[in-house]
Amino acid sequence: MRKIMVLAALVVIGIVLLYAVGKMPPMNSRNTPDKTHVVPRYLNEGESEGGAKNIITGVILNYRGYDTMGEVTVIFSALCATIALLDREKRKVSRSGVDASGVRASVIVRTVVRFLVPIVVFFAAYMILHGEATPGGGFQGGAIIGASVIIFTLVFGLPESTRRMPLKARVPFESIAMLGFLAMGFIGIAFGVNFLTYVLPGLHGSLVDTIRSQMLMVIEIGIGIGGGLVFTSIVLAMVREDEYELQPDIPQP
Amino acid sequence: MSVSAHHPVLLVAVPLFFAALCPIWGMWRREACFPWALLGVVTTGFFAWSLIGKVTSTRAVTYNAGGWRPPWGIQIRIDFLSLLLICMITGVGLMVLVYSWRYVGKELPPEKITYYYTLVLLILTAMLGFSITGDLFNFFVFMEIFSITSYALVAIVGGPRAVRAAFKYLLMGATSSITVVLAIALLYSATGSLNMLDISNRLKTTSYLPVAGVALVFFIAAFSVKAALFPVHVWLPDAHSIAPSPISALLSALVIKMGVLGIFRILFTVYGHTFSDLSSTWSHVAGVVSWAAALAIVLGSIMAIMQRDLKVMIAYSSVAQIGYILLGITMLSPLGMVGGLYNMLAHAMGKACLFLVAGSIIYKHGLRRIEDMRGLGRTMPVTAGAFALASLSIVGLPPSAGFVAKWYILWGCFQKGNFAFVVIVLLGSLLSAIYCFRVVYYMFFAGARERGATFDEAPLTMYFPAAVLSAGTLFFGVFAGLVIPFLSNACRAVLMR
């Protein structure tokens, strides 16, 4: 009964959607409203005004920087929500270096991961720092940092990764993405221009561009570190297994 | 440019700053979180206060984030409705925060307190940002922040019913969020812009009006879920009744108003200008919303009467009151709209007060069932008195703010000549009188002897906010002239263009 009602509703929604698809501007054409109104300025002036060769980076950090501030707040609130629901990982856990079934990861996996993680982190750093000119940026870099921590945790176990990244070191930096945005915004206000304006008055020549790219870089690094730590903390809070605490240490082979 | 020109953005930036630093304070010392959050809300309240004069003297205060003019950048735009909402958010938020101090200390495990205050600051930030933005996608971003935080706050205590209710809320809320993105995508494809006023201008000339019409339907459907309009209200009674009481107050008084604001912005700010092809779709959508709202008034009240648990009853009453607000707004007469918007204010204060009172009773005596409230009027006079005053406003009796609101709504119905709605509004008031005064009766008049007449009041920081809020309903009933002229100007401007 419920299924039939749902299916009927879905059919109605589907017909409405198909109707919209039939009436929508043709795909893959140049003369649709979205490509003639706001975008030309972004594409033509994006490098000089927005301060980034990668127009998307310019749009998300500069033209729509306020949105991106909201976006980093979204992941921060997701972290707060996860912690509020699940609590932080416990600090003292004794069973180290084993996976869930109590089996130590093989030496090959451990060695490979030990070499892989620095490379992945290095790649993430490249992505964060070079997001201005190539695809990538703070979020992508942050997600990759998070992924590297996940790999590390899977192989070396939760205690090892909480030892490497203790809670006290993580908490102050989790909100750094928002603080980066706010700091740059307040600098703008202090100089008498609008919030999140990177072109400060009273500067001349190439200094304007330099200051702007430095400010964008601060925000980008903030997003990278903050995003990476948030993903790390969410995953660590979720993999926390309460049974870990109760079991004695397994002797290392 | 002086600092006062930046107040619109500081309204978001300052509470965000406080929220960002809250976990760090909590790591140092848990007790530091409450004063820190209080300081944040008070500072934000100062900015909201400072905007009152500016907004009432001009039609709207605008601020370009990043210094980019509207179609290219994000514009913050504070009109009178936004002003009303930010005053409500900071005011009710402050009261709820003060109330939380003792309540949370008892109800929550200590390790969750830090993140409780962080989440409350985040939810207030997001609602402030949502009320003042003039950009559709920014609208969505802030909506996501307050949605995610409210899912977590509902389940923060972690009882079985709480996590179940929170998951239900999350599923419906997330589905509606996705629908909002879909609608934004359709509207963007038809107009090529994201600024609300710019979209509204471009809708006059676009050749893709059918797409915009479909987007309108999706928008309204999605925001109806956030506002808990009648057929999609099913998450509300569970979530609002099981959440910790200060959070119930926050959700019922403010968060569902955000859905109403979404419907208002879409119907009037974005689609208000469009005529010709779209006008029939538009008026049909408004008609459907007003009938759903009328049904919500009747059925929500009936469900509230059938409840035996006080908080569930108050939650169902929210469904009915949202019906009043949306009925007033979608009636398309200036008087009705004034009534609907004024009811937002009245309901925010009244409903926050009712939930805080219910929380005090749970805190003090652990009572949830209405029959168990006998004699509380003697032992907890301030709390019970606040409840009685606030229920005057919920029912809509003079001299409360709820009376003014319902009077205007009724007047609007007469103006439109829609007598079915007249009957429904009056019937709704009658039904709400039944469910509210039943509780008042138990508190003050039934079986007082069973409980000792000793004074056994909740702590000061708990009955004071409730008393302030109920006094607020009285104040805005007597001095409705402070707000109504501006509201009616705003409504006439919205409807006449």
Place this chain on the structure above:
Amino acid sequence: MNFSRIFHNLNYAVSALLFLMGLYTVTVKPNLIKKLIGLNIMETSVFLLIVSLGMIPDGQAPIVTNGVRPSMMVNPIPQALILTGIVVAVSTTAVALSLCIRIHEKYDTLDAFKIHGRGGL
């Protein structure tokens, strides 16, 4: 209904189909994790729609490099919006999964019908 236009807008039609599949999963499937997978499918389907909006014939990625003129670039706004959208999606999923863990602790099942009785969620 204009079927040739629908076929031309194939990406849009497929994203509409994926949206419906996701919605079906969210409403009908009893398992909570299944519902979340459906939610994610819905989300990505909308993202596909928005990204497809920005495409132009022989378009290039909107990155200023040698030999790419601004008129050859695809629309960057949808991409900027979806970047936000993806992060929002993963945030919602994280919160929902934490709720799932708690629900499993309390009810020892993730079946909506067992948790809620007959009506399901």
Place this chain on the structure above:
Amino acid sequence: MNWVLNLLLLIFLVCTAAAAILIKDLLAAAIVFSAYSLLMAILWTQLRAPDLAITEAAVGAGVTTVLLIVTIYRTVRKEE
């Protein structure tokens, strides 16, 4: 944009989505969902959105899948 590749990717997308919905084993469904995300990433590179493709590959296929798997590991694996 290559029409043939686009069409193929769309077909695969629908297939993986259907599989992720229909498979009873939640772990397998999560893995199939990760494949779906990767296909979406490839489609986005075809639509000239490299930034999005990287994000979707890292977040959609990586982080979301890991979160799903962690949850499945802590709860139940089979859909009853």
